[in-house]
Amino acid sequence: xxxxxxxxxxxxxxxxxxxxxxxxxxxxxxxxxxPNLLSTDKAAYQPGEKVTLSLNSMPEGSVTVRYTHLGKLxxxxxxxxxxxxxxxxxxxxxxxxxxxxxxxxxxxxxxxxIGIDVSSEPSRFPRNGFLSTYGKxxxxxxxxxxxxxxxxxxxxVQFQDWHWKHHHPLxxxxxxxxxxxxxxxxxxxxxxTVQGYIDGAHKRGMVTLFYNLGYGCLEDYATDDxxxxxxxxxxxxxxxxxxxxxxxxxxxAIYLTDLHNDGWRDYLRARNDEVYSVFNFDGWQIDQLGVRxxxxxxxxxxxxxx
Numbered sequence: 001x002x003x004x005x006x007x008x009x010x011x012x013x014x015x016x017x018x019x020x021x022x023x024x025x026x027x028x029x030x031x032x033x034x035p036n037l038l039s040t041d042k043a044a045y046q047p048g049e050k051v052t053l054s055l056n057s058m059p060e061g062s063v064t065v066r067y068t069h070l071g072k073l074x075x076x077x078x079x080x081x082x083x084x085x086x087x088x089x090x091x092x093x094x095x096x097x098x099x100x101x102x103x104x105x106x107x108x109x110x111x112x113x114i115g116i117d118v119s120s121e122p123s124r125f126p127r128n129g130f131l132s133t134y135g136k137x138x139x140x141x142x143x144x145x146x147x148x149x150x151x152x153x154x155x156x157v158q159f160q161d162w163h164w165k166h167h168h169p170l171x172x173x174x175x176x177x178x179x180x181x182x183x184x185x186x187x188x189x190x191x192x193t194v195q196g197y198i199d200g201a202h203k204r205g206m207v208t209l210f211y212n213l214g215y216g217c218l219e220d221y222a223t224d225d226x227x228x229x230x231x232x233x234x235x236x237x238x239x240x241x242x243x244x245x246x247x248x249x250x251x252x253a254i255y256l257t258d259l260h261n262d263g264w265r266d267y268l269r270a271r272n273d274e275v276y277s278v279f280n281f282d283g284w285q286i287d288q289l290g291v292r293x294x295x296x297x298x299x300x301x302x303x304x305x306x
Contacts, residue, residue, distance in 0.1 A: 036151070037112035038098065042205035043127075044117040044155045047092045051116055055082040059111055064101045069094065093125070094118045115153060122155040122207050129154035130211075131197055134162055134189040139196060146200045157201045158285045160211045161185065162194055166254060167217035167271070168224050169210070174274040184218075186249045191278075198280060209285040210275060214268075215259040216244070218252040229299040230264035232256040236301035244289060256289070258298050259306075 037059065041052040063079040067086060074089065079100060088096055096116040101108055119125055129149045149157065163169035164181045171181030171189075179191050198208050217226050232242045244254040257264045272284060296304045 037100065038114040039147070039151060040114060040116060041150075042203075043150045043153045044119055044122060044125075044205045045088070046120055046205075047090065047118055049118075050085045050087050052083065052085050053098060053114070055112075058082045059100065059102065061102060063111070066099045066101055068097045068099070088116065088118050092118065092120050095125075117153060117155070119155075126156055127152070127154050128156045128158060130158040130160050131162070132160045133187065134159075134183075134193040134197070135187065136190050137193045137196065142193065142196045142200055146197065146204060146206075149201075149206070150204045155206055156209060157197070157206050158209045158211055159194065159197070159281070162189060162210060163212060163275075164189075165218045165220075165224070166213050167221050167226050167257075167268070169212050169271060170274045170278060174277040177278045182251065184246075184250055184252070184254075186251050194279060202280075207282045208280075209283045210279070210281045211285045211287060212272075213254065214286045214288055215257045215264070216254040217257055219255065220252070221255060226257070226267065227263055230257050230261045230267070231299065232258050232304060232306075233297045233299070234294055236297050238297070238299050238301070242292060242294075242296050256292075256296075258304055260304065261298065 037055050037057060039054050039056065041054075042049075045051060059079075064076055065079050065084075066076040067074045069089070074096070075086075086098070088094070096118070097113060098116060099113040100111045102111050103109075104111075117125060129152065131145070161183045163183065164171035164178070166184070171178035171191075177191060181189050183189050201208050215232070217224075217231075222228070228238070231238070234240045234242050242256045244256065246253050259265070275281065292306055296306060298304055
């Protein structure tokens with residue numbers, strides 16, 4: 001993908017930063033509950049990659065590891081360590097199940113399990129998650145969040161509200177990026193945290209996407225060379241810019257631009273190139289606001305089809 005390429009995905013994400021276990025949550029767990037013992041080193045794997053599996057605690061007694069594909073047993077072996085590797089069969093776009101089996105009161109029971117996705121392209125089986133805060137974080141804190149996403153096999157990580165301004169997402173410049181900036185909600189964002197998340201996600205086989213609206217700017221757009229002729233208006237005489245109102249603690253309403261305008265598209269493409277020159281994101285999650293509540297016009301008074 002070129003750095004100016006566009007990547008559009010449906011936004012259906014999840015993130016869980018708090019690991020829930022039976023001893024600290026109010027849910028009553030029945031006999032079918034299987035403890036979360038198993039983890040993999042990645043959320044998804046390229047064909048030919050080995051899978052590293054690990055246990056957060058070693059079960060007592062004799063345990064068998066079974067590897068299956070669509071219910072067919074591929075291999076089984078005794079569990080001998082809390083960390084080991086497995087080589088999946090050759091082939092692309094395949095899913096596997098790893099189960100730990102143990103004899104309990106004379107019955108064979110599954111005491112833990114985990115799925116494995118082997119796919120060269122994450123878009124074949126997209127599983128979207130997102131991040132939303134980028135304050136000062138330690139490497140271990142970042143790893144904890146990503147490990148949680150990894151356990152859910154999230155392969156697309158969307159970086160929501162990471163940027164400085166909608167029309168100028170990179171804080172500072174490509175040659176002098178800021179170390180700390182405020183996002184749309186006036187919260188501090190740290191470059192080290194954003195980059196730490198990107199690096200950690202890549203290590204786990206995840207694709208990273210930076211969020212931004214495809215046609216928005218903040219109220220100081222004129223100071224950043226956004227031309228009023230690129231904006232979207234609610235009247236033919238271009239006296240009122242269409243906007244998405246936001247109150248405190250948001251630092252500005254979002255003023256809308258005309259996505260059909262070549263000047264705006266060229267401007268935002270250049271701003272995105274600045275992002276890619278500093279952060280090694282894999283793509284852009286393009287956001288939009290849907291149908292506008294009233295007719296909207298370009299600078300010349302023509303109706304814009306949104």
